[in-house]
Amino acid sequence: MPDHSQVAPTIDWPTLLTAQHARFDADGHLLDFGDASAELHTTLGDGGIMPLPALGVIRVVGDDAAAFLQAQLSQGVTDQEVTESRLAGLCNPKGRLLAIFRVLRLDHDDFLLITHASLLEGLVKRLRMYVLRSRVALQDFTPHAALCGVTGTGGVAVTEATGTLPQGTGTVVHAGDTSVVNLGGEPERFLVIAHARDIHGLWEALTRGSRPVTPSAWELLAIRAGEPAVAAATSERFVPQQVNLELIGGVSFSKGCYPGQEVVARMHYRGTPSRRMFGLTAPEGGDVPLPGDSVLTVDGASAGEVVRAVAGPAGVEALAVLRVAYRDRQDLRLGGQPAGFAQLPYPVPMPESDEDAAEES
Incomplete structure (x- = not known):
């Protein structure tokens, strides 16, 4: 994923999703596409595609990026391949979790950290405190990335749109500026990370082959998979x-x-x-x-x-x-x-x- 941060626009999810009858709350948060209950059943059956605007991305780039993250996170990254993703926690000195990241390696010196968007401003500031003389640059990359979750027929749609799909839990494939992560589970889940400039075409291609559904379906599947998350209200509350x-x-x-x-x-x-x-x-x-x-x-x-x-x-x-x-x-x-x-x-x-x-x- 080359650095297009100077030209990439912030994604306008309401405009993008209007054609699918998306509904938003008063704060602009995506609720569903008209019938949340039916969409949950669709996800558990045939599957679907879930926009995930509540997730955000930190990009960590530089010659010392791997060593820097190795010294900050609860899971190792120096031996992480570009074909795998890992979970890792960021803790305070008392061992309490500030965030849980899904870590992707794009290149030997280029990483993405995916977590709740509401935490990103504080996390970027905190991580920058530890950079010191390391050759590392950290950026809130959320305005330049679009994240979607897919299951079932959505996986077929991803294959048709990108030409590939990762096989095996935790594996990653990269197709141009789009990365797809296999999160496993039942039904099998895939996380798609695309560049903002590509999302309109990708979304159109995905929704030709699968139905857009409420992001609550993604939350439901994560809960059933036993995957924790750290939100603003629970930051620094739990030891890993x-x-x-x-x-x-x-x-x-x-x-x-x-x-x-x-x-x-x-x-x-x-x-x-x-x-x-x-x-x-x-x-x-x-x-x-x-x-x-x-x-x-x-x-x-x-x-x-x-x-x-x-x-x-x-x-x-x-x-x-x-x-x-x-x-x-x-x-x-x-x-x-x-x-x-x-x-x-x-x-x-x-x-x-x-x-x-x-x-x-």
């Missing part, structure tokens, strides 16, 4: 293990130092953390909680915090960090409704007893 980041490849315990590494390593070697991320569901009729909202017991005591949540086909589906002692509780409430546990697609280690759980700093 509390959101299961090490269980899905986002932490290396052998890569060397990074901010917060001592805290993360100490928790790893002391044993199972006292708080872990669990899947939760609640029936229709309640509010969809926001990141950072409390999960409560029936008597109003706090049992944990919401990581991410969405209105699913049959009610609220969420990921939440709870004390492991609450893992068998039947009296939890989410968004004002009784909450049940949903199994995550990977095993989560539990202590043999509550006394064995390691307390976090």
Whole structure:
């Protein structure tokens, strides 16, 4: 993806999506394409294409880009190939997550970090504090990049539009200035990162072969995949293990130092953390909680915090960090409704007893 940052326009999603009857809220956030419920069912069945304007991109370029990121992130990047993507956390010195990135390597000295757009301004400023004499340039690349999620027929449409599709979870293919990441899951998900100047033609090509659907469908699939996210409300709230980041490849315990590494390593070697991320569901009729909202017991005591949540086909589906002692509780409430546990697609280690759980700093 060559540097066109001086000429690339900011993407006007409302204008681009008007032809597909997109609906936006008062703040300009994309809601759906007329029927969110039907679009969720479409995604889980035939699949679809989801614009993802809530995601943003940091571009890190320079001779020292790999070494710089190696010293900042919880996962190694110096040995990362251009054909793979990785998850990595950025922590504060206390080991608390400031962000979780999807890391792409475009070239030996060129990386993209994908995360929530609302965090980018602060993240770029923070990372620049550590540049010092490193030959590295950091840029909020969001105005110059367009991100879409695809599943099912959307994958076929991507193949027709770009001529290629990555095979295998975590793999990446590059077609000109467009990158496609295979995120795996069921149904299989693909993340498309295109240059802003190409998105109009690419979007037209994609929607000829698949239906545009609500971005909430992407959130639903990420929740079902057990993938954590850090939002503005939860920045600096969680240690990586509390959101299961090490269980899905986002932490290396052998890569060397990074901010917060001592805290993360100490928790790893002391044993199972006292708080872990669990899947939760609640029936229709309640509010969809926001990141950072409390999960409560029936008597109003706090049992944990919401990581991410969405209105699913049959009610609220969420990921939440709870004390492991609450893992068998039947009296939890989410968004004002009784909450049940949903199994995550990977095993989560539990202590043999509550006394064995390691307390976090």
